[in-house]
Amino acid sequence: xxxxxxxxxxxxxxxxxxxxxxxxxxxxxxxxxxxxxxxxxxxxxxxxxxxxxxxxxxxxxxxxxxxxxxxxxxxxxxxxxxxxxxxxxxxxxxxxxxxxxxxxxxxxxxxxxxxxxxxxxxxxxxxxxxxxxxxxxxxxxxxxxxxxxxxxxxxxxxxxxxxxxxxxxxxxxxxxxxxxxxxxxxxxxxxxxxxxxxxxxxxxxxxxxxxxxxxxxxxxxxxxxxxxxxxxxxxxxxxxxxxxxxxxxxxxxxxxxxxxxxxxxxxxxxxxxxxxxxxxxxxxxxxxxxxxxxxxxxxxxxxxx
Amino acid sequence: xxxxxxxxxxxxxxxxxxxxxxxxxxxxxxxxxxxxxxxxxxxxxxxxxxxxxxxxxxxxxxxxxxxxxxxxxxxxxxxxxxxxxxxxxxxxxxxxxxxxxxxxxxxxxxxxxxxxxxxxxxxxxxxxxxxxxxxxxxxxxxxxxxxxxxxxxxxxxxxxxxxxxxxxxxxxxxxxxxxxxxxxxxxxxxxxxxxxxxxxxxxxxxxxxxxxxxxxxxxxxxxxxxxxxxxxxxxxxxxxxxxxxxxxxxxxxxxxxxxxxxxxxxxxxxxx
Numbered sequence: 001x002x003x004x005x006x007x008x009x010x011x012x013x014x015x016x017x018x019x020x021x022x023x024x025x026x027x028x029x030x031x032x033x034x035x036x037x038x039x040x041x042x043x044x045x046x047x048x049x050x051x052x053x054x055x056x057x058x059x060x061x062x063x064x065x066x067x068x069x070x071x072x073x074x075x076x077x078x079x080x081x082x083x084x085x086x087x088x089x090x091x092x093x094x095x096x097x098x099x100x101x102x103x104x105x106x107x108x109x110x111x112x113x114x115x116x117x118x119x120x121x122x123x124x125x126x127x128x129x130x131x132x133x134x135x136x137x138x139x140x141x142x143x144x145x146x147x148x149x150x151x152x153x154x155x156x157x158x159x160x161x162x163x164x165x166x167x168x169x170x171x172x173x174x175x176x177x178x179x180x181x182x183x184x185x186x187x188x189x190x191x192x193x194x195x196x197x198x199x200x201x202x203x204x205x206x207x208x209x210x211x212x213x214x215x216x217x218x219x220x221x222x223x224x225x226x227x228x229x230x231x232x233x234x235x236x237x238x239x240x241x242x243x244x245x246x247x248x249x250x251x252x253x254x255x256x257x258x259x260x261x262x263x264x265x266x267x268x269x270x271x272x273x274x275x276x277x278x279x280x281x282x283x284x285x286x287x288x289x290x291x292x293x294x295x296x297x298x299x300x301x302x303x304x305x
Numbered sequence: 306x307x308x309x310x311x312x313x314x315x316x317x318x319x320x321x322x323x324x325x326x327x328x329x330x331x332x333x334x335x336x337x338x339x340x341x342x343x344x345x346x347x348x349x350x351x352x353x354x355x356x357x358x359x360x361x362x363x364x365x366x367x368x369x370x371x372x373x374x375x376x377x378x379x380x381x382x383x384x385x386x387x388x389x390x391x392x393x394x395x396x397x398x399x400x401x402x403x404x405x406x407x408x409x410x411x412x413x414x415x416x417x418x419x420x421x422x423x424x425x426x427x428x429x430x431x432x433x434x435x436x437x438x439x440x441x442x443x444x445x446x447x448x449x450x451x452x453x454x455x456x457x458x459x460x461x462x463x464x465x466x467x468x469x470x471x472x473x474x475x476x477x478x479x480x481x482x483x484x485x486x487x488x489x490x491x492x493x494x495x496x497x498x499x500x501x502x503x504x505x506x507x508x509x510x511x512x513x514x515x516x517x518x519x520x521x522x523x524x525x526x527x528x529x530x531x532x533x534x535x536x537x538x539x540x541x542x543x544x545x546x547x548x549x550x551x552x553x554x555x556x557x558x559x560x561x562x563x564x565x566x567x568x569x570x571x572x573x574x575x576x577x
Contacts, residue, residue: 253340
């Protein structure tokens with residue numbers, strides 16, 4: 001039995017059911033709501049133990065030095081089923097189909113799904129931040145884990161911070177920058193806006209040329225696969241720029257690039273194989289808030305001992 | 306409230322005010338950079354504006370070469386493959402920078418990954434951030450290409466402060482097959498501390514070849530020297546006796562004849 005902040009008792013089954021209903025309604029699960037509410041109350045009353053954070057001491061000091069304080073650790077998660085099977089590779093068996101160069105086919109459904117999953121996880125984390133009265137989240141670690149078959153879990157964990165003044169952004173910012181990097185940016189007149197992601201998902205049938213090139217004795221470029229990878233990254237970059245624009249960002253500082261290549265049996269040609277490629281780009285969009293943003297002091301040349 | 310803390314909270318207030326007035330979904334230019342915050346700020350301080358992330362890819366199938374069990378030899382088919390594929394990736398990255406009208410590319414990373422699928426197929430990737438000088442002068446190299454450099458933003462800043470300009474990344478590759486020892490050779494050295502001259506010669510030669518090739522490239526750019534050389538050796542998917550020796554660095558030249566290198570200050574760091 002669990003007692004919620006309002007004094008109502010819950011059985012574990014009721015909590016599980018209630019949380020699922022809350023998630024379906026676009027809200028946070030019950031336990032998250034309670035944790036946030038309790039912490040918020042404690043902070044408003046000015047009690048000790050009013051914040052949690054996964055900041056290091058240096059990060060804490062750096063954030064304080066630019067007028068922000070941590071309000072609590074926040075988390076968002078979403079598990080999605082991301083499959084490829086709904087889309088073919090664009091090649092159909094029969095005459096001619098197997099003897100022309102196979103095209104690279106984008107898979108917008110998969111791409112959209114991955115984007116949506118990530119946005120949902122980050123949005124939940126942002127909701128937690130807003131619930132705590134935070135202005136933004138720093139030091140976000142984004143996780144992407146495979147989960148039973150086609151399942152993908154997106155996790156975002158970070159520390160919510162609040163500005164000392166009384167100006168509030170319309171929506172909490174999110175960023176994967178460390179506390180030190182955050183402080184350096186603010187001091188130089190830049191502020192993070194949002195975590196941005198670029199995803200490109202493409203599929204290509206292994207045509208006869210690809211098979212010939214793969215088993216050749218000669219050095220040569222695998223043109224088909226190069227194109228596959230190139231198109232995947234291109235799509236990821238377009239989607240990253242679109243994401244950055246969506247938030248009104250000015251510059252994106254890239255944190256991580258990832259490429260996953262998979263092989264699967266072709267759905268339309270017997271004995272055939274397809275290659276899939278998913279490219280990921282993760283970073284933080286930033287904007288300048290001073291007209292002439294630059295380092296406040298010139299860097300000092302120094303020799304480390 | 307002390308003067309300093311007022312300044313702090315006004316800084317955080319200014320930042321939050323900017324976020325409050327942000328108009329999302331606005332059409333406009335947005336650029337991506339592969340730089341860290343430190344690098345981003347230093348590149349700006351050095352008088353360059355990042356234009357965007359540039360990259361080039363090549364998926365390459367490495368050919369087959371017969372190797373003698375007991376012979377030290379360069380596997381020139383593989384050397385060529387490793388060089389050609391990297392060159393393709395770099396050239397594509399440079400072409401992207403050209404389109405952006407860049408003066409150069411900083412923080413270039415070259416990555417090679419042999420894939421599990423496909424025999425002997427590897428992905429070669431070159432990524433960097435294209436930059437343009439704020440002073441409007443051209444920083445392109447002798448060959449009219451944007452300069453490339455694998456130096457970090459910090460190293461790039463330091464290099465410019467010292468009065469040097471990067472010209473281009475230079476590299477040398479040598480894939481070498483190290484001979485297996487004969488049974489008699491193993492027996493004769495059994496239980497002794499001794500040099501294995503055959504192995505020494507093989508590793509030595511391979512590195513020399515890689516370095517000499519890198520030097521040739523720097524000469525072609527009429528560089529004064531090469532900085533930040535990394536000499537790597539990797540076995541990739543070829544087993545213990547076939548190794549790639551890879552030398553890469555940035556060719557540099559003084560900007561002016563009378564440049565002066567700033568005197569560094571001695572600092573004891575408290576951070577780790």
